[in-house]
Amino acid sequence: MKQALEQIQKSADELIAAAQSVAQVEELRVRFLGKKGELTAILKQMGKLSPEERPVVGALANEVREAITQDITARTKELQEAQLQQRLLEETMDVTLPGERPVQGKRHPFEKVLRELKEIFLGMGFDVVSGPEVELDHYNFEMLNMPKSHPARDTQDTFYITENVLLRTQTSPMQIRTMEKTKPPIRIICPGRVYRSDAVDATHSPIFHQIEGLVVDENVTFSDLKGTLEMFIKKLYGEGTRVRFRPHHFPYTEPSAEMDMSCFKCGGKGCSLCKGEGWIEILGCGMVHPKVLENCGIDPEKYSGFAFGVGLERIVMMRYGIDDMRLLYENDLRFLKQF
């Protein structure tokens, strides 16, 4: 038994010295000192020894355990240190290398102008609402005083899902949806995507964006319309901007008008941008037609309102002097980075 213990000590010494990793040393610890290890196996046979031999062998066994434990601790430490040195060598880095700048994104010009526009109207007490792009003919046309046979539909041909379901051609249906749900006072704007079956060119796209506005209350007059829209344009394009209203026709407003603003490029003298006019058409508007109010269960004798519709593309193009609408959709970073 003594010999067996000495043998264990010897082979443990050799194997531990030869171990090349912390994991290998751990394996050896289990092999020699573990519950099912070689040393334990010997100790289990102590019962067979004579009472005189037992303390001697017991003492020796303890010595062996002590020695192996020390070997293991020392070798583990050695290996860990070697590992660290190796890592320090391998992972040296050149701190003088220039860093990599993360690419920082920017808001699309649409989003920038839309945010400004929302701020302006929020400041005037408007709410911002949104509505469905897949719309019923009923809301897109019928309720806005454009029955099936109405010639004004010709200018707003769109994509039909079924005969009565279509991609909205304007944000105006949100006037109806709002008035059906909410009773006056109403003050909303509704930005959103609209669709028309137009071919793509520098000023047309089958998908574009509008912002609808609607105010309904007691005693709302055309002066309120003028004041609100003039304020809006001045906030967006500067105090010096002038506006003018020209009579127009929309089936859902009476009277109706188109609003022009003085050309922001030449200040009204006439240039290539405004085609010598000095004015740029910017939106359609008018007093909500009594029939439309009635359609929504609002008494036109008691309430009146005004509405307007602005093309976002137009506003953005004016704002940044962009002459081709397609640039706004192409997502070419060389273009977008300028804003």
Ligand code: DAH
């Ligand atoms: N919906 C019209 C269009 O798409 C724009 C418009 C004009 C909206 C007059 C209005 C309005 O609310 O009163 O051309």
